[in-house]
Amino acid sequence: MGFTIPGTFTFELWQARFSLLRGISATLLASGLTIVAATVMGVLLGTILAYGWWPLRLLARLYVDILRGIPVLVLILFTYYGLALFGINVPAFWAGVIALSAFATAHVAENLRGAVQSVPAGQMEAAKAIGLRFPQRLRYVVLPQAIRRMLPPWVNTGLEIVKGTTLLSVIGVVELLLSTQQIVARNYMIIDFYLVAGLLYLIINFSIAQLGAALERRFSYLRY
Amino acid sequence: MAEQILLRAEGVRKSFGALEVLKGIDLEVRQGQVVSLIGASGSGKTTFLRCVNMLEEHDAGDILLDGEPIGYRMDGSRRRRLSEAKVSAQRARIGMVFQSFNLFPHLTAEENVMLGLTKVLGKSKAEAREIAGHWLGKVGLEARRGHYPYQLSGGQQQRVAIARAVAMDPRLLLFDEVTSALDPELVAEVLGVMKALAESGMTMLVVSHEMLFVRDVSHHVVFMDEGKVAQSGAPSEVFDRPDSERLQKFLGRFHGIFSGGG
Ligand SMILES: Nc1ncnc2c1ncn2[C@@H]1O[C@H](COP(=O)(O)OP(=O)(O)OP(=O)(O)O)[C@@H](O)[C@H]1O
Ligand SMILES: [Mg+2]
Numbered sequence: 204m205g206f207t208i209p210g211t212f213t214f215e216l217w218q219a220r221f222s223l224l225r226g227i228s229a230t231l232l233a234s235g236l237t238i239v240a241a242t243v244m245g246v247l248l249g250t251i252l253a254y255g256w257w258p259l260r261l262l263a264r265l266y267v268d269i270l271r272g273i274p275v276l277v278l279i280l281f282t283y284y285g286l287a288l289f290g291i292n293v294p295a296f297w298a299g300v301i302a303l304s305a306f307a308t309a310h311v312a313e314n315l316r317g318a319v320q321s322v323p324a325g326q327m328e329a330a331k332a333i334g335l336r337f338p339q340r341l342r343y344v345v346l347p348q349a350i351r352r353m354l355p356p357w358v359n360t361g362l363e364i365v366k367g368t369t370l371l372s373v374i375g376v377v378e379l380l381l382s383t384q385q386i387v388a389r390n391y392m393i394i395d396f397y398l399v400a401g402l403l404y405l406i407i408n409f410s411i412a413q414l415g416a417a418l419e420r421r422f423s424y425l426r427y
Numbered sequence: 428m429a430e431q432i433l434l435r436a437e438g439v440r441k442s443f444g445a446l447e448v449l450k451g452i453d454l455e456v457r458q459g460q461v462v463s464l465i466g467a468s469g470s471g472k473t474t475f476l477r478c479v480n481m482l483e484e485h486d487a488g489d490i491l492l493d494g495e496p497i498g499y500r501m502d503g504s505r506r507r508r509l510s511e512a513k514v515s516a517q518r519a520r521i522g523m524v525f526q527s528f529n530l531f532p533h534l535t536a537e538e539n540v541m542l543g544l545t546k547v548l549g550k551s552k553a554e555a556r557e558i559a560g561h562w563l564g565k566v567g568l569e570a571r572r573g574h575y576p577y578q579l580s581g582g583q584q585q586r587v588a589i590a591r592a593v594a595m596d597p598r599l600l601l602f603d604e605v606t607s608a609l610d611p612e613l614v615a616e617v618l619g620v621m622k623a624l625a626e627s628g629m630t631m632l633v634v635s636h637e638m639l640f641v642r643d644v645s646h647h648v649v650f651m652d653e654g655k656v657a658q659s660g661a662p663s664e665v666f667d668r669p670d671s672e673r674l675q676k677f678l679g680r681f682h683g684i685f686s687g688g689g
Contacts (some may be wrong), residue, residue: 329523329530332518335515336512339546339547
């Protein structure tokens with residue numbers, strides 16, 4: 204009924220459907236890309252932190268400590284405007300994804316190091332004793348055991364990333380928050396549409412948390 | 428005995444920082460023999476076994492397996508450390524069983540045994556499963572092949588660990604106090620498996636405080652004292668004619684055990 208009457212919530216929501224969808228897609232895409240990139244690079248960097256040749260380890264440690272000490276927003280602004288100063292023009296969306304990934308990589312790396320080092324030393328030794336080479340020891344023995352301890356902080360990082368994508372609005376990426384702001388600027392239904400945005404973020408993050416819980420159950424046979 | 432020498436250690440030295448733990452170990456293990464290392468806590472038995480399997484790198488001396496130096500190759504007169512791949516290949520020829528079992532907790536008993544067979548020896552899954560079944564049967568655990576380590580008793584876990592090591596068809600098996608972490612009533616089942624292995628002709632280097640077992644299965648007993656071999660010989664020699672006060676004292680601690688037998 205309200206669909207036809209301007210000024211009602213349902214009408215405005217219907218009017219705003221494409222903006223909202225575009226916003227959600229941008230948020231999901233940025234989050235997804237960042238989670239994948241940060242997981243892959245974080246595992247590599249974390250492996251260096253745990254087992255690397257010491258100069259490499261030192262560099263990795265430096266990276267992790269610096270990146271964890273800088274506010275994400277500063278990283279995003281630096282990546283977008285800073286790189287432009289050097290004549291490197293990165294589209295805002297990609298600058299944001301790069302900055303978020305760089306940040307999340309540091310967190311995943313540190314988590315991985317902790318998880319890997321919590322696997323008893325005897326596991327690595329038993330894996331050596333049957334003749335497995337280093338990458339095989341990691342892949343078949345250490346990482347499968349580390350993963351259970353990695354999951355809770357990894358899910359946390361995922362949630363932080365989704366929330367962190369809101370910062371991309373600052374450099375003009377029309378993700379869910381900025382599209383909501385644009386919608387509100389048209390219809391002045393401030394409370395309603397920020398509630399909608401909040402609810403959508405909640406749904407996304409709730410899904411991630413559920414996925415994490417399911418994975419944890421999947422690995423529950425891992426005990427010591 | 429004319430059997431070929433499988434493992435030869437010559438002047439093996441190892442220090443941890445300022446602490447010299449191995450002060451020149453000489454030792455031989457012949458094909459098909461069981462050699463036991465005995466000695467007080469801290470005498471370096473574990474450290475020596477770990478050097479043989481390159482879990483530690485020895486500082487000086489040679490450890491030769493089938494005449495081939497372990498962990499390095501000679502380049503003129505210089506020792507060059509072997510690559511990770513070559514070290515791994517050498518380790519695959521030496522099995523090791525640990526005091527704390529160290530089964531892989533995310534894998535079933537069968538998968539624990541299969542891992543090395545498929546990933547190191549390149550066997551097919553089907554073949555590996557068959558070999559794993561064979562060895563789990565030998566250690567009396569055929570029926571538990573699908574169990575995870577946490578579903579097994581300590582004695583059962585250790586028997587799986589033995590199956591995992593021996594399934595790789597190693598030239599030499601190392602045992603480091605494999606019954607020390609077990610409840611007393613579970614010790615016999617593990618020693619039984621080891622004895623059967625010894626009788627099947629497996630070459631074994633064993634660290635143990637189970638003196639009756641050592642005396643029973645060893646061809647050769649080595650008494651280590653403060654990082655050196657203090658006495659070695661046939662079990663009867665070492666146990667009945669200890670030529671040092673320290674060995675007498677060490678054996679004295681086990682006297683209750685021997686009073687019934689020889
Ligand atoms: N990684 C290490 N770092 C420093 N010291 C070590 C290390 N490993 C062993 N040691 C020391 O080396 C000495 C010999 O240890 P080792 O474990 O070889 O003795 P052991 O004969 O096996 O004793 P036990 O019967 O108690 O097992 C001990 O004094 C021990 O503290
Ligand atoms: Mg020891």
